[in-house]
Amino acid sequence: MPSDPAGEGPAELAGTHTVRFPGGYTRSTGPVIGRFLTELRDGRLVGVRTAAGRVLFPPTEYDPGDGAPLPDPPEFTEVGPAGTVHTWCWVGAPRPGHPLDHPFAWAAVLLDGADTALLHALDLGPDAPADRPPARLRAGLRVRPRLRPEDERTGSITDIRCFRPEVTRITDDHRLDYTVRADAALTRYLEAQLHGRILGSRTRGGRVYVPLRDVDPVDGSPMAGEVELPGTGVLTTFSVNHVPDPRAPEVPFVTGYVRLDGADVDLLALISGVEPGKVHAGMRVRAEWLPPHERTRTRPSIRWFVPDRGTGAEGERR
Amino acid sequence: MSAVAVVSYASRIHPEGTADSEAGLVHSAVTEALARSGLARTDIGFTVSGSLDYLTGAPFSFVGALDALGAWPPISESHVEMDAAWALYEAWLRLRHDDVGAALVYGFGKATQGSLPEVLARQLDPYYLAPLGVDAVSLAALQARAVLDAGKADPAGLAAIAERAAGRCAARPRHAPEDAPPLPLLPGHTARPADGAAAVVLATEDTARRLAAEHGTAPVWIRGLDQRIDGHSPAARDLARCPSAERAAAGAGLAEAPVDLAELHTRHPHEEVLLREALGLGPEVPVNPSGGPLAADPVMATGLIRIGEAARRIAAGTARRAAAHAAQGPCLQHNLVAVLEGDAR
Numbered sequence: 001m002p003s004d005p006a007g008e009g010p011a012e013l014a015g016t017h018t019v020r021f022p023g024g025y026t027r028s029t030g031p032v033i034g035r036f037l038t039e040l041r042d043g044r045l046v047g048v049r050t051a052a053g054r055v056l057f058p059p060t061e062y063d064p065g066d067g068a069p070l071p072d073p074p075e076f077t078e079v080g081p082a083g084t085v086h087t088w089c090w091v092g093a094p095r096p097g098h099p100l101d102h103p104f105a106w107a108a109v110l111l112d113g114a115d116t117a118l119l120h121a122l123d124l125g126p127d128a129p130a131d132r133p134p135a136r137l138r139a140g141l142r143v144r145p146r147l148r149p150e151d152e153r154t155g156s157i158t159d160i161r162c163f164r165p166e167v168t169r170i171t172d173d174h175r176l177d178y179t180v181r182a183d184a185a186l187t188r189y190l191e192a193q194l195h196g197r198i199l200g201s202r203t204r205g206g207r208v209y210v211p212l213r214d215v216d217p218v219d220g221s222p223m224a225g226e227v228e229l230p231g232t233g234v235l236t237t238f239s240v241n242h243v244p245d246p247r248a249p250e251v252p253f254v255t256g257y258v259r260l261d262g263a264d265v266d267l268l269a270l271i272s273g274v275e276p277g278k279v280h281a282g283m284r285v286r287a288e289w290l291p292p293h294e295r296t297r298t299r300p301s302i303r304w305f306v307p308d309r310g311t312g313a314e315g316e317r318r
Numbered sequence: 319m320s321a322v323a324v325v326s327y328a329s330r331i332h333p334e335g336t337a338d339s340e341a342g343l344v345h346s347a348v349t350e351a352l353a354r355s356g357l358a359r360t361d362i363g364f365t366v367s368g369s370l371d372y373l374t375g376a377p378f379s380f381v382g383a384l385d386a387l388g389a390w391p392p393i394s395e396s397h398v399e400m401d402a403a404w405a406l407y408e409a410w411l412r413l414r415h416d417d418v419g420a421a422l423v424y425g426f427g428k429a430t431q432g433s434l435p436e437v438l439a440r441q442l443d444p445y446y447l448a449p450l451g452v453d454a455v456s457l458a459a460l461q462a463r464a465v466l467d468a469g470k471a472d473p474a475g476l477a478a479i480a481e482r483a484a485g486r487c488a489a490r491p492r493h494a495p496e497d498a499p500p501l502p503l504l505p506g507h508t509a510r511p512a513d514g515a516a517a518v519v520l521a522t523e524d525t526a527r528r529l530a531a532e533h534g535t536a537p538v539w540i541r542g543l544d545q546r547i548d549g550h551s552p553a554a555r556d557l558a559r560c561p562s563a564e565r566a567a568a569g570a571g572l573a574e575a576p577v578d579l580a581e582l583h584t585r586h587p588h589e590e591v592l593l594r595e596a597l598g599l600g601p602e603v604p605v606n607p608s609g610g611p612l613a614a615d616p617v618m619a620t621g622l623i624r625i626g627e628a629a630r631r632i633a634a635g636t637a638r639r640a641a642a643h644a645a646q647g648p649c650l651q652h653n654l655v656a657v658l659e660g661d662a663r
Contacts, residue, residue: 012337014337017375018375019372019375019376027444027445029445033445037445056554058445058446064549064550064551064554065549086464086553087460087461087463087464087467087557088460088463089456089459089460089462089463089500089501089502089503090459090500090501090502091456091459091500092498092500092501093498095435095436095451095453097436097439097451097453098451098452098453099450099451106452106456106457106459106460106500108460108552108553108557109553116551116553116554117553117554118446118553119446119447119450119452119460119551119552119553120450121450132501133501139467156449157445157446157447157449157450158449158450
């Protein structure tokens with residue numbers, strides 16, 4: 001049969017049409033669903049007890065297990081408001097007809113006191129990621145309904161706007177601000193960095209410390225003198241950080257200990273100019289300085305250390 | 319009661335949609351199925367179809383397809399607003415009365431004309447589910463999560479099922495950018511609606527034997543056929559099980575002998591996991607050698623096509639006993655199982 005007439009004859013005709021009942025399609029609720037929706041409009045969640053004693057939520061006129069009718073008159077009982085997620089799926093890209101316009105879950109929620117679950121939307125916040133469900137979304141998550149305001153409720157299952165997780169944690173974002181007054185050694189160290197110099201101290205036993213300090217931490221004796229160190233050295237160890245820091249807002253970033261050439265202790269520094277996965281202990285690095293106009297007396301003027309590819313030693317080490 | 323056989327089958331599937339009318343699709347499939355059976359239109363004693371008016375968005379649109387049949391003078395005709403596998407169930411019941419020798423079953427739909435996930439959502443409970451706007455793909459994703467959480471499958475296993483279906487489909491349509499289903503479903507894990515039609519001719523034993531002798535057709539006997547339904551609300555069911563499919567398989571006598579293959583109405587990979595368990599199909603049983611609905615899903619004909627594809631393989635001699643399954647409703651709510659056998663050779 002001719003399945004593709006393209007290229008011959010007139011162009012294909014296509015039109016659109018919509019199916020919609022003018023004014024909406026009305027349905028009677030009956031006494032059981034009607035009672036549930038009335039209570040919901042008034043802010044209460046009620047289930048109904050079957051002859052076998054199970055609580056159906058939302059209520060139906062029959063036991064879904066065996067079709068048995070409810071006792072007459074039916075006994076309604078309040079359930080929830082808290083409940084437990086049984087199963088769920090993660091909607092990364094909500095469709096136009098969905099109740100939320102940011103990523104959310106559909107979830108089967110078993111309210112406390114009920115024996116059947118309710119399907120509804122579960123909101124995990126406007127910033128929930130599209131590509132993966134939040135880690136706390138699991139079967140067993142405790143949730144509660146979020147009702148619409150009283151004057152917006154009409155007696156519809158959507159009077160429950162959505163469910164939300166129970167509160168199990170709070171976020172403390174308080175901050176403390178300090179002013180640190182630099183002692184003489186630190187002042188001298190930072191001022192030297194304004195001019196691109198790295199200062200350390202030599203102990204009486206000949207060990208070289210950096211940054212500059214006043215006394216030998218081994219025995220408390222005064223330092224024998226100042227030493228100027230080069231901006232090159234070896235990375236002795238490092239860590240990859242996934243929590244942003246004011247000096248390194250982009251994660252992941254690498255911090256490491258740099259043993260400057262001529263020093264006997266390591267200097268803590270940021271490592272950059274290399275993918276975190278390619279950083280290795282023993283790497284030759286060199287200081288990358290802030291441009292002079294960005295340097296201040298109150299912070300080190302070394303921006304970070306980067307791989308030192310100019311020495312030739314790097315290649316041999318690999 | 320007479321034994322009943324599938325004597326012929328034909329399908330028309332357009333994965334990218336077609337401008338052909340429903341009646342045109344039906345006419346083409348029915349004409350081929352009748353030609354293969356050796357029967358004329360006037361030899362058919364009962365005709366029954368399955369379709370969904372919501373696919374077209376026009377009431378009684380199924381009546382228009384009758385134009386394809388030659389329905390004057392009036393014929394004995396019926397229709398179910400269900401997958402045409404359930405039309406076959408009605409025809410099978412009708413033939414067992416022994417007063418009609420042959421029945422024509424067909425199903426059709428043009429599912430590319432609207433948004434199928436929203437169209438299927440109109441079949442949901444109008445008080446508790448439809449107002450939420452929950453769509454059919456979201457409900458399938460809920461069931462996939464339940465299957466994973468129950469430890470019945472892992473993501474790699476589901477991906478392998480989807481890959482296998484894609485491998486059996488020569489021209490699976492490329493995914494549109496909006497085609498990102500709710501997790502844990504992944505792109506390619508949802509059958510894409512197609513346009514199409516399928517037709518099956520059934521006959522009683524006497525008629526089937528006569529056609530075999532006169533035309534060389536190979537009757538494929540319906541040894542068992544049963545259909546069962548679970549409760550409607552997916553939230554009130556254990557989605558990691560499919561009790562109605564278990565019962566339908568038992569009612570059809572599936573376990574009485576091993577099957578060489580199974581054609582299952584699986585629109586998502588996790589449904590194969592659930593149905594293998596419910597139907598007692600071990601890993602040695604090939605599922606959906608045709609590619610299955612993941613390769614081509616002409617909605618409302620898809621379930622009937624499972625029966626037709628299984629019967630086609632038996633008639634061709636590549637299988638002797640097979641299971642065919644059809645499903646409808648949210649989260650495999652309603653299941654039909656057919657057990658098909660060829661004559662011993």
